[in-house]
Amino acid sequence: MKIMDKIYQKKHELWLHILFASFAINDEEIKSKLYDFSQIAFRHMKWLGSDILESGSDYNYDREMTLYKRDNVFEVIQALKDEINSIQKIYSDDILANRIKTDDIYLLEYLEQILRDSSNNKEVTAFNMKREWLDKNLATEQIDALTLFLFEESYKEYELILVYAFMQARTDNTTQFSVFQDLIDESHFHLKSFGNMMAKLGILALPRELHELTYVVKDLEKFVVDGIAEEEAAKVMCKELSDAIKDEDLSKFFDFINYQESYHIELMKRLLK
């Protein structure tokens, strides 16, 4: 594997690592900061991808990573720290790499700061598989429906982020570029929402790896038509879930997501013009 491809893969893995650490940790301040860092790591990935394409090479979404079921915050933070340290050795020495390195160093300092305060070392419940939502009274069937929805849609949002990013990196059309960016931003928000819900239920898991048959799009029109059908299906799932969940806050949330999917369809239609 070429060094740039290796850096890209490692950055992809690091983005997911920071993102899922953010989901796993309950402390709102740490969660929020790690989420911001994950977004920075995603932008690193985007810029690295651009450089790779400009150099006439290519990248893929292969990854080799496991999300270990950690029991406490310090285990999550230590594992993240180790991964950031290990990636430092493979960065090259150019403007982008130097920017990335300084971002990583700042994140490492933040992680050290967390580790210095033992009161931060709370229990991590994101992987306990208990499927309990402590402040909600949800029946088993509702929890089952929610569980399947979250697995289905967290994968789908991850898939959409990467597929849109792959196409965005390869278009010279400014309208398409802008639509892809909107769709990526929307999917980041959905993935964040669903990831945090999965953690709350104790079923946090990585979305499965994308196969190139999924993201190498040869026919944009067919992709968009299929994508609109998927958005329609997601709307139905949201509506069914909203009806099934006998909790006012959650029902409202899934209605809110449902209406967002409607707008995604409008955005996608612009890709066909």
Add this chain to the structure above:
Amino acid sequence: MYENVVMPEGMSAETLEHLMNPKNYGKLEESNCVGVALDEKTGEYTIVYTLLDGEIVKDVSYATNGCQDTVVIGSMFTDMIKNNDLEYANGAIEKMHQKLGSLSPQQQICADLVFSAFIASLKNFENLSSGAEEEMHVLKMKDSCESTGKEDENNG
């Protein structure tokens, strides 16, 4: 791991474990045959990588852009047939029925997407063995998820 977890009634711990960590997921670099089952209406596919050694499935993996039913069935099926012979693998559809209870029409299509991809990989092996040049063998599905309801999809 999941054997010791007490789950609420409904979805089993085994199903949840397959959802959280699908077995044999991803590319298998050492495979000697590759098959794809494609639902052209929805664009959903399953790809199966098989490493055959005579009649034995030495290794197998899969990937899919399909729904969670496909993921769980793919995980269970590949786990069942790994290190078993082809006769066992061919009887796996029946075994999967026993394992999953009565499948809904939609789940049956998901299961068929997985089984057909495996069968396509065997066809790819046959074609390659007879000297054909074929990167992967693709089978197009007759039935589509699009034409069935999803009402029973929680029967994991």
